[in-house]
Amino acid sequence: MSSTPLLYxxxxxxxxxxxxxxxxxxxxLLTRLLAVNVSGSGVLLLFVVLAYQGAxxxxxxxxxALVLTGLVVAVSATxxxxxxxxxxxxxxxxxxxxxxxxxx
Amino acid sequence: MVELLAGVLMLSGAVMFLVxxxxxxxxxxxxxxxxxxxxxxxxxxxxxxAGLVLRHSDPRLAIKMILVWILLLASSAAIAHLIARQALRxxxx
Amino acid sequence: MSAIEILPLIALTLVILALCxxxxxxxxxxxxxxxxxSVQLLGTAGVAVLMLLAGISDSEALIDVALxxxxxxxxxxxxxxxxxxxxx
Amino acid sequence: xxxxxxxxxxDALLALTAVVLAAMSVLGSDQKRSIVLFIAFGLLLSLIWxxxxxxxxxxxxxxxxxxxxxxxxxxxxxxSTAEKGACRQQRAWADIAFNxxxxxxxxxxxxxxxxxxxxxxxxxxxxxVPFTVxxxxxxxxxxxxxxxxxxxxxxxxRAYDTLLELAVLLCVALGILALGQPSVPVVxxxxxxxxxxxxxxxxxxxxxxxxxxxGAHAPGGAFQGGAVLAAAxxxxxxxxxxxxxxPGPRLLAAALGAGLFLFIGAGAAMTLSGAVFLEYPEGWAxxxxxxxxxxxLLSIAVTLVLAYLGGPPAPSPxxxxxxxxxxxx
Numbered sequence: 001m002s003s004t005p006l007l008y009x010x011x012x013x014x015x016x017x018x019x020x021x022x023x024x025x026x027x028x029l030l031t032r033l034l035a036v037n038v039s040g041s042g043v044l045l046l047f048v049v050l051a052y053q054g055a056x057x058x059x060x061x062x063x064x065a066l067v068l069t070g071l072v073v074a075v076s077a078t079x080x081x082x083x084x085x086x087x088x089x090x091x092x093x094x095x096x097x098x099x100x101x102x103x104x
Numbered sequence: 105m106v107e108l109l110a111g112v113l114m115l116s117g118a119v120m121f122l123v124x125x126x127x128x129x130x131x132x133x134x135x136x137x138x139x140x141x142x143x144x145x146x147x148x149x150x151x152x153x154a155g156l157v158l159r160h161s162d163p164r165l166a167i168k169m170i171l172v173w174i175l176l177l178a179s180s181a182a183i184a185h186l187i188a189r190q191a192l193r194x195x196x197x
Numbered sequence: 198m199s200a201i202e203i204l205p206l207i208a209l210t211l212v213i214l215a216l217c218x219x220x221x222x223x224x225x226x227x228x229x230x231x232x233x234x235s236v237q238l239l240g241t242a243g244v245a246v247l248m249l250l251a252g253i254s255d256s257e258a259l260i261d262v263a264l265x266x267x268x269x270x271x272x273x274x275x276x277x278x279x280x281x282x283x284x285x
Numbered sequence: 286x287x288x289x290x291x292x293x294x295x296d297a298l299l300a301l302t303a304v305v306l307a308a309m310s311v312l313g314s315d316q317k318r319s320i321v322l323f324i325a326f327g328l329l330l331s332l333i334w335x336x337x338x339x340x341x342x343x344x345x346x347x348x349x350x351x352x353x354x355x356x357x358x359x360x361x362x363x364x365s366t367a368e369k370g371a372c373r374q375q376r377a378w379a380d381i382a383f384n385x386x387x388x389x390x391x392x393x394x395x396x397x398x399x400x401x402x403x404x405x406x407x408x409x410x411x412x413x414v415p416f417t418v419x420x421x422x423x424x425x426x427x428x429x430x431x432x433x434x435x436x437x438x439x440x441x442x443r444a445y446d447t448l449l450e451l452a453v454l455l456c457v458a459l460g461i462l463a464l465g466q467p468s469v470p471v472v473x474x475x476x477x478x479x480x481x482x483x484x485x486x487x488x489x490x491x492x493x494x495x496x497x498x499x500g501a502h503a504p505g506g507a508f509q510g511g512a513v514l515a516a517a518x519x520x521x522x523x524x525x526x527x528x529x530x531x532p533g534p535r536l537l538a539a540a541l542g543a544g545l546f547l548f549i550g551a552g553a554a555m556t557l558s559g560a561v562f563l564e565y566p567e568g569w570a571x572x573x574x575x576x577x578x579x580x581x582l583l584s585i586a587v588t589l590v591l592a593y594l595g596g597p598p599a600p601s602p603x604x605x606x607x608x609x610x611x612x613x614x
Contacts, residue, residue: 024391064341083592086465128238258340265344269513271481278478
């Protein structure tokens, strides 16, 4: 039996843990998003390792389809989060009274 | 015999890549590294493509692989220019 | 397994070794240009790895992957040079 | 040949380098360095997908992970450099100590989770997963209208997933249009970049079309094609075309909704004709799937370009690229 699934499985766990740790340790939005993306890659890698059936065997296509969906959703979620972050920073440049009026 | 030639071509291509990486680490400044790396790596890829084309005689695959190589040749020239420009701009600041 | 058959596999291992070594400047820097050069090397070596894998495992689709990787590595480096010019 | 120990060396090198790159990228403090390393990580991950016999994913990762996410994070860099220094300055000693304790706790917990996962891997569960689903997919593949099992799963067997994913993408696009402002103008590009863009953009568009077409029977499809087309848009933006050749508001809205609404429309038509929602009529499945994929590709590409742009496209009568072009010649 080849050691390919085990190696990449360990790699997936390490990526997941590193990403999670980074998401906890950083305070900036950008670095946090980057960390979450790395963590997500670890999860996706685990899926692909589960789909892998050994050399010469055809892999399971269902996890592949799920991971493909995950990749696209991850990038669009990252984009939206960056957008929200940029939007949240904006009010600091505007005068304060305006926001108070909105609340009343 | 053809198999052996193809294998030797691929192997020498791979050695080119190793030489390029060592150059990236050892050469003194960014312009030397650019100069060395872009040429050596594209030569290495060319050798590997030549080996693969010899090994698989399917003409459709051969054309595809050669196209990828030509594309990389053209783009790496442009990219080398962009990187050099970026480095120059950084120096002049 | 004959000695001739293993040659592409040795080539693959060497290219991946070159790729890993070539990534060191991306980590160390010191300038952005060094890091970009490293990414550029990763693009070229990645294409070589994909093609060798395509040859070894007889998978034609990997050549398409090599093509996309070649195109997109250029986009990545172009994005880096533009950002470098904006504030750096 | 497949069992050679050299493959173990290859796997070990790839896996180890991926982990080192990820750690350097995530745990470093220089944001620009982190992004460059993340781009490198994406390129490497694409090689790992290729090694694990997932060429569909390798295509998508090469386009999304290496190209688009990197460009996206880079475009957000000017907005995020200010925030870090500001919140680090005024902090009481007790606050810092508490923070350190919290971080230590988090690290310990994560290490625990990682050890639990490794134990689960070691338990041999990787080999003992039942693959009945896989057999079903390959059993029904001849009736799915396409030959690529991944495309069959995405557009036929589990079409609901893809339908809802397109809805998610539409929500993201709407959010960006609602919150974003037109982006900052970039510096005028040099002649070489203009030339490069002139060659690469047609190639990327061609590649996107090819991936859409080939996706029916080989790795490729709407997601990969959409990401590659979006890369063409990003490249146009980089070279100073501030509208990225996107159409006006009405056509833009049509392109954004095209994938989702065609999908729903096709499903509704099937329901009306007596079949189950999204149960393709025999013989027509291939054509319907290609049509849905074409529209989905358009929606995905436009959404991703909007994501990079960070707002509605600025209607620019004279993009800076034209100026340099005129000066250059």
